[in-house]
Amino acid sequence: MDLDSEPGESSDDLERPSRTDEDARDGGEGLDPATAVDSGAELEREVGPGPGPGSDPDPDPDPAHITFGRDGLRAGFLNCLPVALGVGGYGIAFGVLASQVGLSVAEAALMSGTVLAGASQIVAVELWADPLPAATIVFTVFAINLRYSLMGAALQPWFERLSPAKVYGSLYFMADENWALTMRDLRAGNARGAFLLGSGIAIWLFWVGATILGAVAGELVGDPTRYGFDFILAAVFVALAAELWEGRSTLVPWVVALGTAVVAAEFLPGRWYILLGGLVAAAVEVIRYDD
Amino acid sequence: MTDGALSLDPSVVAVILAMAAVTVLTKVGGIWLVRQVELGDRLEAGLSVLPGAIVIALLGPELAAGGPPEWAAAAVVLGVMWRTENILFALCAGVLSVVAFRALAAGTGLPIA
Numbered sequence: 449m450d451l452d453s454e455p456g457e458s459s460d461d462l463e464r465p466s467r468t469d470e471d472a473r474d475g476g477e478g479l480d481p482a483t484a485v486d487s488g489a490e491l492e493r494e495v496g497p498g499p500g501p502g503s504d505p506d507p508d509p510d511p512a513h514i515t516f517g518r519d520g521l522r523a524g525f526l527n528c529l530p531v532a533l534g535v536g537g538y539g540i541a542f543g544v545l546a547s548q549v550g551l552s553v554a555e556a557a558l559m560s561g562t563v564l565a566g567a568s569q570i571v572a573v574e575l576w577a578d579p580l581p582a583a584t585i586v587f588t589v590f591a592i593n594l595r596y597s598l599m600g601a602a603l604q605p606w607f608e609r610l611s612p613a614k615v616y617g618s619l620y621f622m623a624d625e626n627w628a629l630t631m632r633d634l635r636a637g638n639a640r641g642a643f644l645l646g647s648g649i650a651i652w653l654f655w656v657g658a659t660i661l662g663a664v665a666g667e668l669v670g671d672p673t674r675y676g677f678d679f680i681l682a683a684v685f686v687a688l689a690a691e692l693w694e695g696r697s698t699l700v701p702w703v704v705a706l707g708t709a710v711v712a713a714e715f716l717p718g719r720w721y722i723l724l725g726g727l728v729a730a731a732v733e734v735i736r737y738d739d
Numbered sequence: 740m741t742d743g744a745l746s747l748d749p750s751v752v753a754v755i756l757a758m759a760a761v762t763v764l765t766k767v768g769g770i771w772l773v774r775q776v777e778l779g780d781r782l783e784a785g786l787s788v789l790p791g792a793i794v795i796a797l798l799g800p801e802l803a804a805g806g807p808p809e810w811a812a813a814a815v816v817l818g819v820m821w822r823t824e825n826i827l828f829a830l831c832a833g834v835l836s837v838v839a840f841r842a843l844a845a846g847t848g849l850p851i852a
Contacts, residue, residue, distance in 0.1 A: 530827055534834075553744040555751050562759035572758060582754045590761040595793065597769030602789040604773045612774075619766045624797070631790050632826070664744070676834040676841075679809065683816045683833035685798045690820040690829075692791040705792035706799045713800035725796025726789055734785035 514606055516614050516641040523638075524630065524646025531625045531647075531684060535566070536654035537677030542570055543662020549576040553663040560659035564623060564652060567719065568592040588718065595722040599627045603644070606634045610641050621648020623655075624681060628688045635691070700736070705729035808840035 539560065546556035551573065563569055568589040575585050600619050607615050618641075622630075626647035633643045692698070709725030716724070773786070802813055816833035823829070 530830060534830075551751065552746045552748075554747050555755065558747070558752065559755045559758065562755060563762050565762050568758070568762065580750060580754055582750075582757070585754060586757045586761055589758045590765065593762045593765040595797075596762075596765040597772075598789055598793055599769070600766055601769035601773045601786060602793065604770050604786065605783070607770065608774065615770060615774075616767045619770065620763060622766050628794070629826075635790075676838040679812060679834055679837040680830065682798060682801050682805075682809065682813060683830050683837075684826075685794050685801075686813045686816040686833070687820045687826050687829045689791065689794050689798060690817055691824075692794060694791075698788075698791055701788035701792050702795045705795040709796035709799045710803055713803070721800055722793060722796045725799070726793040729792030729796070730785040730789050733788045734781050737781045737784040 514609050514639045514641045516610055518642070520638075520640025520642035521646035521649075523633070523640055524626070524643035524648070525650045526646075527633070527643075528626050528629055528647035528650040531629065531680065532650040532654040534677050534680035535623070535625060535651055536658035537675060537680075538566055539655045539658025540662035540665070541677075542566065542573070543659040544665065545570065545662075546573050546659070547663045549573050551576070551663070553660060556663040557656055557660050560656045561652070563589070564621065564655060565589070565593050565596070566623065566655070571718070592719045595719060595726070596622060596627075598723060598726045599624075602631065603627075603634070606639065607641065614641065614645075618642070618645040618648065621645055621652055623648065623651050625684055626651050628684050632688055632691055701729040701733050704732045806844065808837055808844045811840050812837035 542560065543553075543556055546559070547553070551559070559569055559572075563572075571592060572585050572589055575581060575588060596619075600622065607618075622644060626644060629647050630644040633640060705725040705728065708728040709721045712721035712724045802809060812833050815836040816829045819829040819832045820826070
């Protein structure tokens, strides 16, 4: 089960000339993609989801060594704990909100335990009204969460050798935060397939626990912005962006995604802009690709 | 806490389960789709830019909706990330600095002052 005896190391590391940290930092602006953030740059050649032009998809060394064991589960859980704590801050806010619109503690906990998608749940309880607008709520939740389809699809290069039960079971526990941490771990070449599940379980525990706390405590807790909890998601994504930067090749898709998202956020309701930004950037890359 | 804390209204439970069902659909749907077809190099190149593109698409409007305190805190996260490559440091620095910058922006001075 545990093949990853040397997490973070790979044979390719040995073949490459070693660089100092300073090299990597100074060259961050990127004439050479290999001088981006160094942990990412170190491994991009082998674990980048897309094999470079001309490379055969089969001898892609890293995704082939994907494991699904206790090791990854534990790493995911522990790495996610600080982030899950922040998610808990939000869970309390959600619980308070849910109790204010008349959901019982059990109902709020049920929603957090089964839906496990913070933004959509908060919007859902904001739509809560006496004759329950069921269709509106369900459709809105679907629209807000459609971005998860893209996030899940982005994991495919690593997950393709895992069994459907492991893949779909893990995806149930996927939220924005632990998807981000998982992408980071996979791109670092660790190939720990259970990382998503482990980190998702941490999120689930804190999210459901905090929902219950919030629903019970009612109005006792003020708003999470006081402690900066609302900034954690943005901070996770800024940190991730710093690691995903691969130099110049990243620039076009990112500018396309940013432009699309900012414009779409202006004109479209909900969170369609995330989906649209990702899709347009991917489409542009597909068109630009030259073989 | 009222004694209704454990009550489960059937229609509420039905809506919640429907919400859960469509959410699961979104979470597994994308990867299910790409697992059904053999991906060409071209499509795979598109897929490979997805993580970064999604991150930026989520982040852009979120930061745009914030103000100078959020922008400055984002810069702190970026800076700490670049220097240390430690996500925990970066997150702590980000959260602490957003609280501090917000306090500054509100004109109430630093909480530690």
